[in-house]
Amino acid sequence: xxxxxxxxxxxxxxxxxxxxxxxxxxxxxxxxxxxxxxxxxxxxxxxxxxxxxxxxxxxxxxxxxxxxxxxxxxxxxxxxxxxxxxxxxxxxxxxxxxxxxxxxxxxxxxxxxxxxxxxxxxxxxxxxxxxxxxxxxxxxxxxxxxxxxxxxxxxxxxxxxxxxxxxxxxxxxxxxxxxxxxxxxxxxxxxxxxxxxxxxxxxxxxxxxxxxxxxxxxxxxxxxxxxxxxxxxxxxxxxxxxxxxxxxxxxxxxxxxxxxxxxxxxxxxxxxxxxxxxxxxxxxxxxxxxxxxxxxxxxxxxxxxxx
Numbered sequence: 001x002x003x004x005x006x007x008x009x010x011x012x013x014x015x016x017x018x019x020x021x022x023x024x025x026x027x028x029x030x031x032x033x034x035x036x037x038x039x040x041x042x043x044x045x046x047x048x049x050x051x052x053x054x055x056x057x058x059x060x061x062x063x064x065x066x067x068x069x070x071x072x073x074x075x076x077x078x079x080x081x082x083x084x085x086x087x088x089x090x091x092x093x094x095x096x097x098x099x100x101x102x103x104x105x106x107x108x109x110x111x112x113x114x115x116x117x118x119x120x121x122x123x124x125x126x127x128x129x130x131x132x133x134x135x136x137x138x139x140x141x142x143x144x145x146x147x148x149x150x151x152x153x154x155x156x157x158x159x160x161x162x163x164x165x166x167x168x169x170x171x172x173x174x175x176x177x178x179x180x181x182x183x184x185x186x187x188x189x190x191x192x193x194x195x196x197x198x199x200x201x202x203x204x205x206x207x208x209x210x211x212x213x214x215x216x217x218x219x220x221x222x223x224x225x226x227x228x229x230x231x232x233x234x235x236x237x238x239x240x241x242x243x244x245x246x247x248x249x250x251x252x253x254x255x256x257x258x259x260x261x262x263x264x265x266x267x268x269x270x271x272x273x274x275x276x277x278x279x280x281x282x283x284x285x286x287x288x289x290x291x292x293x294x295x296x297x298x299x300x301x302x303x304x305x306x307x
Contacts, residue, residue, distance in 0.1 A: 030099060162191075179201055
C-alpha cells in the first residue's frame with residue numbers, strides 16, 4: 001500500500017533479503033523504490049563499501065579544496081552523503097509526478113560518487129569542455145578575481161568583486177586608484193594572472209577597519225561582502241534568526257532542544273518539525289500494532305528478545 005520505499009544497503013543486500021525492486025514491484029506496481037549507494041547499483045565498484053570521504057576523493061572535490069601545495073583537503077561537511085540524499089529525494093518526487101500520468105512506479109537510484117561529481121559544477125565543465133584540470137585555489141575563487149578572504153583589523157571577511165562594474169565600485173570605496181589603472185589589474189584575465197598582487201593590495205587597505213565596518217561599507221556601495229562566522233555566530237545573526245531555521249522541539253528525555261529546520265519554504269503548506277528524533281525502539285509497539293499484532297504477541301516477541 002505504500003508509495004515509496006527508500007534503502008541504502010550495499011547493492012547486493014536487498015536481493016539477499018528479498019526486498020529488491022523487482023520483488024516489491026510484483027506486489028505493488030505503483031511503488032517508487034529509491035536506492036542510495038556508494039558507487040551505483042552495478043559496475044566494477046558495486047561491491048565496495050562507500051563513505052562520504054571516499055566519494056569526496058574519487059569525485060575530485062578534495063583535489064580542488066585547500067591551499068595550493070598542501071595536499072588534498074576534505075570539505076568540512078559530508079557533502080557527498082548529503083547531496084546523494086537530496087538528489088534521491090528529487091528523483092522520488094519526479095517519479096511520483098510521473099506516476100500520475102502512467103500509473104506505474106519505478107526504481108530511483110542515486111550514489112555518493114555520482115552526486116559528488118554532479119556537484120563539481122563549473123569545475124567539471126572546465127575539464128569536459130576545455131581539458132583544463134582545476135587546481136586548488138585556497139580561499140580564492142578559481143576563476144573570478146578578486147573573490148576571496150581578506151584580513152580586517154579584527155578578523156576576516158569575504159569580498160566578491162570580480163565583475164568590471166563591481167570591481168570599479170570596490171576600487172572607489174578602497175580609495176586606491178592604482179587598483180584600477182595598473183595594467184596588472186586592468187581586467188578579469190589580468191587580475192586572475194596577478195591574483196596574489198591584487199589581493200595583497202586590497203588587504204593592505206581592509207586591515208585598517210573592523211569586519212563589521214567593512215561589511216556595511218561595501219554592501220552599501222553595492223560590493224558583495226559578508227562576515228566569516230563561527231557556528232555560534234551563525235545562529236546569532238539577525239537574518240538567520242529572522243529566517244527561523246533554528247527550531248525548538250521537546251525531547252521526552254532531554255527536554256527542550258533546538259534543531260536545524262528545512263532550507264525550503266512552502267507558502268501554503270509550510271513544513272514544521274513536530275517531534276524530536278525518536279529514541280531507539282520508541283515506536284516499535286505502535287508499528288507492530290498497526291501491522292495487526294495483538295499486545296500479547298508483541299509482549300511475547302519482546303520477552304523472547306526478538307525485539
